[in-house]
Amino acid sequence: MKLHPDQTRQLAIAVLDTEAQAILDLKERIDDQFIRACKFLLGCTGRIVVTGMGKSGHIGSKIAATLASTGSPAFFVHPGEASHGDLGMITAGDVVLAMSNSGETDELLTILPIIRRLGVPLIAMTGNKGSTLAREATVSLDISVAKEACPLGLAPTSSTTATLALGDALAVSLLEARGFTADDFARSHPGGRLGRRLLLHVADIMHTGERIPRVGADAPLREALLEITRQGLGMTVVVDAEDQVMGVYTDGDLRRTLDKGIDVHNTTIGEIMTRQFKQARPAMLAVEALKLMEDHKISALPVMDDEGKLMGALNMHDLLRSGVV
Structure with a gap:
């Protein structure tokens, strides 16, 4: 096993180029569907329930945290645990934000009938516009990428980066619509340096x-x-x-x-x-x-x-x- 510096440098740059392009490609998808998703999230009277499996779940946790810290109450529910009791966390006033690159994740599809029965809006973030998740969703956001940055085309790289970026776009759009201020942000971050800088007189x-x-x-x-x-x-x-x-x-x-x-x-x-x-x-x-x-x-x-x-x-x-x- 040997590291080749020049080859490693070129590969790292290629990864960044591929992921950067995946984010830029999303600009064309800030369309009416995106606006509809924002309206549902903005009108949510309960909580935004974010869910996803595997790498999508990790990204979902971060998106939920970003939403919550910028004025849109949100939390993450693991879809596997949802089938074993955690689905009770979803109430009639909530909005579900589900993410799956394939749109066919078993654990997510299992809970779709319950979500429909509750009558809550379902916003999907998926890389497969023809998937079951996309068809069942109230609003479907396209997070597909031309290719993964992984040379094998297997590890979720560009797709998770695109999902995270679109999640940030949702959060910031809602922040602006709510008139969320620096003081509001500080009140949700009182323990950190940022909170002290914004709150301490x-x-x-x-x-x-x-x-x-x-x-x-x-x-x-x-x-x-x-x-x-x-x-x-x-x-x-x-x-x-x-x-x-x-x-x-x-x-x-x-x-x-x-x-x-x-x-x-x-x-x-x-x-x-x-x-x-x-x-x-x-x-x-x-x-x-x-x-x-x-x-x-x-x-x-x-x-x-x-x-x-x-x-x-x-x-x-x-x-x-x-x-x-």
């Missing part, structure tokens, strides 16, 4: 109360430096008696102060604070605060309300800990 992670670094404008520079060190955010906010933000002073400002030869013992923070500064709002998405920091090459922000009152503070480490970065 500055108010959720900012330092508040005694944890906010702050000094008055008349505080000596030495006191401001102690506050920066004590709170560990790399800055302090300068406020008046009503907690209105007057400016900020950062580690970077300290370096510039020393470069200018300013007397650090006899200077108040109000004299050297930065009066023009970037700030965040509590309702701002954390990822927006991150972009603000990255765009302006700063590592900390005061958080203020619309009237300029100090509400909190955060720095890059807070965003790192929260998983936004």
Whole structure:
């Protein structure tokens, strides 16, 4: 057994070319049947029940997951298990999405009479337009391919890729029709990084109360430096008696102060604070605060309300800990 690099590279490219062409060929089949399928799925008052055997089943599981995560409640039912009790998962308000390249999968054909009896729409995804599954379906979508990418023409490759791509086309079409938003998507993905980026607000992670670094404008520079060190955010906010933000002073400002030869013992923070500064709002998405920091090459922000009152503070480490970065 020996691997020939050039031959392997050519074969891999041929596989990608074949599967890419199989997907492109589907564009001609986005027709009235596809629109009908979308209408049935969009009008489903129950769940979209996805089913398929073997490789089609694996693809079906992924399609069900994509539908569910993009606003179309769906789940996968194994057709073999359906004949042994799981068919009870299908109710009158559901729509069944069945996939089989041959359209003659025994386990699927066995449950077709029950699906008909329930009166639920059956959407077929099959590579054989003349098959039993295609004939029995309310809507039949053509997923046939010119050839499999497997050199033997046996392993489901192009056909499963085409099925998956058409499933994505259905899911995204429904997403758009439902007016599904990024916030909706985040609510179904709260545990992942994507959900955190879409749901987490500055108010959720900012330092508040005694944890906010702050000094008055008349505080000596030495006191401001102690506050920066004590709170560990790399800055302090300068406020008046009503907690209105007057400016900020950062580690970077300290370096510039020393470069200018300013007397650090006899200077108040109000004299050297930065009066023009970037700030965040509590309702701002954390990822927006991150972009603000990255765009302006700063590592900390005061958080203020619309009237300029100090509400909190955060720095890059807070965003790192929260998983936004």
